[in-house]
C-alpha cells in the first residue's frame with residue numbers, strides 16, 4: 001500500500017480541515033497516511049492577537065511537525081497552505097527550503113506530488129498558490145497528480161489543479177463539496193501512488 005504524507009500550514013484552521021479530509025480520502029484506499037503541520041514562524045504576540053489563530057494553535061498542538069524523514073518515507077507528498085498575497089504561506093515555504101539535502105541526493109525523485117489551498121476570496125489566488133507549490137515538485141523530480149475532472153465532485157468544486165476553498169477570511173469553514181473534493185484528491189493521489197509503486201516494483 002502507498003505511503004502518503006499530507007504536510008500543511010494553517011493559521012486559523014481552514015486549511016487544516018481540508019488536510020484532514022485529504023488524509024481521510026487517502027486512508028480510504030488502505031494507504032498509510034501521516035498528517036504533519038509545519039512549524040509556526042510568526043511571533044507568539046502575533047498569534048495571541050488573533051483568537052482564531054491562537055485557538056487553532058491550541059487545537060493542533062498534538063499534530064506532529066513535518067520532518068525531512070517524512071518526505072523520504074512517503075511515496076506521495078501532498079502540500080496544503082493558505083494563499084498569502086497569491087502565493088503559499090511562508091511557513092510552508094520555509095519547510096520546503098530545508099529540503100536541500102534530500103533534493104541534492106535525488107531522494108525526492110519519482111514521488112507523487114499534489115497541492116491544495118484556501119483563500120479569502122474567489123479570485124484571491126487559488127490557482128497561483130497551487131501552481132506555486134507544484135513548481136517545487138518539478139525541482140524535486142516528482143510526478144504531479146492534480147484531481148482534474150476525474151470524479152463528478154470536481155464538476156461541483158471546479159478546481160482541477162487542486163482542492164481550494166473560499167473561506168471569506170476564515171469566517172466560513174470548508175463546505176461539504178470542498179471536503180468531498182479534498183477526500184477525492186487524497187484518494188486519487190493514493191491510488192496513483194499505489195499503481196506507480198506497483199509498476200516500479202515490476203519493472
Ligand SMILES: Cc1cc2nc3c(=O)[nH]c(=O)nc-3n(C[C@H](O)[C@H](O)[C@H](O)COP(=O)(O)O)c2cc1C
Nearest residue numbers: 011012013014015082084085086119120121124167
Ligand atoms: C498575510 C495574509 C495574506 C493573505 N493573502 C491573501 C490573498 O492573497 N488572497 C486571498 O484570497 N486571501 C488571502 N489571505 C486570506 C487567507 O488565505 C484565508 O483566510 C485562508 O482561508 C486562511 O487559511 P487558514 O484558516 O488555514 O489559515 C491572506 C491572509 C493573510 C493573513
